[in-house]
Each structure stands twice: as structure tokens, then as C-alpha cells.
Amino acid sequence: MIEELVGKGIRLTVEAEDILSSNKSEELLQKILLLKKPFISKEDIEPLIKKPQVEVIRTSDFQPLAKEYAADIKINHTFDVTGKSRTKGSVDNFISHFRNRFERLGRMLRRSGSTPNIDLGDVKRHLNEKVRIIVLISAKRETKKGNLLFEVEDLTGSFKVVVSTSKYNEKVMDKARSVILDDVVAITGKVLEPYLIAEDVEWPELPVIREKKLSENDLAAAYLSDLHFGSKHFLAHYLKAFTDWLHGKGELKELAGKVKYLNIAGDIVDGIGIYPNQEKELVVKDIYQQYAMFTDFLENLPDHIEVIVGPGNHDAVRRGEPQPALDRDLVSSDITSVGNPSSITIEGIKHLMYHGTSIDSMISNIPNLSYMHPEQVMVEYLKRRHLSPIYGGNLIVPENIDYMVIEEPPDIFHTGHVHKNGYTQYRGTLVINSGTFQDRTDYQVKQGHVPTPAMVPVYELKYGRLRTLDFKS
Ligand SMILES: [Fe+2]
Numbered sequence: 001m002i003e004e005l006v007g008k009g010i011r012l013t014v015e016a017e018d019i020l021s022s023n024k025s026e027e028l029l030q031k032i033l034l035l036k037k038p039f040i041s042k043e044d045i046e047p048l049i050k051k052p053q054v055e056v057i058r059t060s061d062f063q064p065l066a067k068e069y070a071a072d073i074k075i076n077h078t079f080d081v082t083g084k085s086r087t088k089g090s091v092d093n094f095i096s097h098f099r100n101r102f103e104r105l106g107r108m109l110r111r112s113g114s115t116p117n118i119d120l121g122d123v124k125r126h127l128n129e130k131v132r133i134i135v136l137i138s139a140k141r142e143t144k145k146g147n148l149l150f151e152v153e154d155l156t157g158s159f160k161v162v163v164s165t166s167k168y169n170e171k172v173m174d175k176a177r178s179v180i181l182d183d184v185v186a187i188t189g190k191v192l193e194p195y196l197i198a199e200d201v202e203w204p205e206l207p208v209i210r211e212k213k214l215s216e217n218d219l220a221a222a223y224l225s226d227l228h229f230g231s232k233h234f235l236a237h238y239l240k241a242f243t244d245w246l247h248g249k250g251e252l253k254e255l256a257g258k259v260k261y262l263n264i265a266g267d268i269v270d271g272i273g274i275y276p277n278q279e280k281e282l283v284v285k286d287i288y289q290q291y292a293m294f295t296d297f298l299e300n301l302p303d304h305i306e307v308i309v310g311p312g313n314h315d316a317v318r319r320g321e322p323q324p325a326l327d328r329d330l331v332s333s334d335i336t337s338v339g340n341p342s343s344i345t346i347e348g349i350k351h352l353m354y355h356g357t358s359i360d361s362m363i364s365n366i367p368n369l370s371y372m373h374p375e376q377v378m379v380e381y382l383k384r385r386h387l388s389p390i391y392g393g394n395l396i397v398p399e400n401i402d403y404m405v406i407e408e409p410p411d412i413f414h415t416g417h418v419h420k421n422g423y424t425q426y427r428g429t430l431v432i433n434s435g436t437f438q439d440r441t442d443y444q445v446k447q448g449h450v451p452t453p454a455m456v457p458v459y460e461l462k463y464g465r466l467r468t469l470d471f472k473s
């Protein structure tokens, strides 16, 4: 075949010749000729080669319980931007966006108590009084004496707040250190013009008491994210071990048979041009081919499993959040495609799914957070009732409605992005960061970040039991 191509005046790289010497077929020759290129490289040939069919192990004695049940999935479209993006990025859009955020979080913070809630426009009428203000943080700095100074605003005006360092104030100071730009908080304190001297800081928070929601049906959900199809670090064999398990191979067969739902929180593919020199990290450099690999994975799953997929920062939708659902022509398999973030009720259990792109800016701005414990970052989101508080910390599209507000407390909160499994419970919400199927990248080595690949959390919806299965063995 190489001779035929050379005979037609087509030149080949050494790598291309290597591939062709082990892949001799008339079909491939015709495909190469159809490219009508005078110079053929490895990158031209790879997408043309038929991938060997993945042989999935199906055990004959396996009777999955999940097969007996119809799926029960409801997408809450109010909290999903898919099909509803209206912004032109104008000043008006920014104003509407912040007003919407402020009003909704402000409503959560408003409560009646002994300290009156006042507007900043009225603050000077309350000199020497104790008041409570609900504000957005527009600036934060430390003074020479080590006090914290905040510039704050509401819809009626702006003011300055001081949190002083003193041993009587340590608890408030700790909270104030965690306050970040664009946070919406309630601050209680005394008005001593030109400042309000803070005595307490509160975030909108989740309600303390909530009933744990369980499913009536004995089914389970598995949680994945950050598959990164197309990356040279993608762990195909471990993902195949997971697929085989769902088909009844290996231990915990009964649990495998209960898995009815598979939730995938973004970074389905590695994408193209996501960061400088990414092409060196890719084995598949065509975005459609990367999604075709994902479709193959979906096609090999048991038919009774319902897959819910949201995008991440590596996926082929707009980069700014909120992100709309992946397009139908990227993933041909039958899935429930949702936006990022999205709110989905599965078997009556409310799920909030967010890729987690803003975890980076949260870690760099809030003391004591780290990539080792993504679940602690997730708790900070829940406290703030917001998924990306620092505007511009990561790319945000200023929609007139702020889709990053956590309007309803979720039963399960699922993210990915940092490639590290992490779990906790916070005020009745089960918090899950679902790890990855990508091996440690060179970038992560430089960062000293150690991912936890091929660990899949599986949750039994009837019993409220979570366990993590390791598919590396
Ligand atoms: Fe990722």
C-alpha cells in the first residue's frame, strides 16, 4: 500500500509508514486517497482506522434487578440554561445578573430577629445602633493593623465594614477571612461612621434540618466524571472493567444489578485546544472521534441503565458557565443530556450536578481549602448557595438569571473537575466528587496533584448507602 501511495506522488511521514505497514487494507487505501492530500501524517490516518470492537463480558447467570424498573428521571428545567441563553454580554446583562443573584440570595438571608435588617441607603440614620445588613462584597483588604476591611453594597448604596482582630473576635475573624469577592452575606454590627464594626457574618446556608430522601425501589446510581476520552492518559482498560462489572462480572454482582442510573458530571472528552500544547497529550485529535469513543462506551453499557450527562470545561460547548447541554450530533446514543449546572430528580431524590470548574478559584481564595479535599470546597458552595461566587474567577456568562445560585437544597450534590474522589455529608446533603478515568497528567505532576482514577461511587437509593468501588485491579 505504501508503494501505491508513493507511486501516486503522495509523501508519508515515518510514523504514517509505520502505521500503514501494520494496517494493510484496500478500504484504508481508498480512504487515504479520498483525503486528496499530497502529504500524509499519523494524525491523518488515525481517525480512518477502524477501532477493534470492545469485547464486553456478559455473564449469562446475571439477572439485574434494575431491568425490572422503568426509569424515573425529572429534569428541573428552571435551573438549566439549555435553550435559554439570552445574554449579549452587555452592561444591562451584567446588572440583571448581579441583581438576580443578590435578590435571590438576599431573600434566603432575610429573617426577622432582634437586630433590624436595614438598607445601606439608611445606614447613617442608625449611628451607634446595632443593625444587620445584607450585602454583596465588592472589595476586601487587610489593614496595616491586621484588621479586615470590606467594601460592601446593596441595591440602595455602599458602605465600609471593619472586622477587627482581637481575641474576643476570633470566631468572626475566621469567618471573615473566608469571605470572598462577590459573596452575598448578612453582616451584623454597630454603625460607627464611617464604618460598620462587624460582630457576625452569615452566609445564606442550607437549612439545618431536612428529612433524608430515600427511594422506594431498590435501585442504585453510579457517579462518574472526567473520563477525558482522547487523552493519552485515558484509562480505557479500567473503564472497561467498570462496564464489565455492570454486566455482572466479578464481585458485588447484586449491587451491579441494582445500578439503574449513571450520572456523568462533565469532561467527557479531553477536547481540542483547551490549554497550550494540548495536542502533545492527545491520542485522538478529532473532537468527533473523541465523542465517538464515548458513544462506543455508552453502547456497551447494559440497556437498562439510564445515562445522564452534563458538560465540563473540556467539552464541546461554550466555555463560560452556565453551560448548555451537549449537542445531539456529538453523542448519538440515547442519553439524558443536561446543562452545567443542572438539577435532576432521580427516584424522588434531588440531584445537583455541577462540573466544578470554579473549584480552582475557590481553593486559591479561601484559606485551608485544597485539591486533596474537593468535598470541603463543595461545602463552601452549599453554605453560599452559589456554585461560582467570584465573578471572573473562572469564565462566567452573565445571563439575566444567575443559574449558579443553589435555589433548592439538594439531597445529593455531585461534582468532578479535580480528579480526586471526595465525600462528606453536610446538613442533610450527600456530597460526592466522583474522581476520574484519566491517569496523572504531566501538568498534575508539576502541580504535585495526585488524582484518584478509576474509583466509582455507587449509591443505593433505597438504603442511603454509599460505597466506592475500585476498578484498578
Ligand atoms: Fe477533568
Ligand SMILES: [Fe+2]
Binding pocket: 267, 312, 313, 314, 355, 357, 416, 417, 418
Ligand atoms: Fe474539568
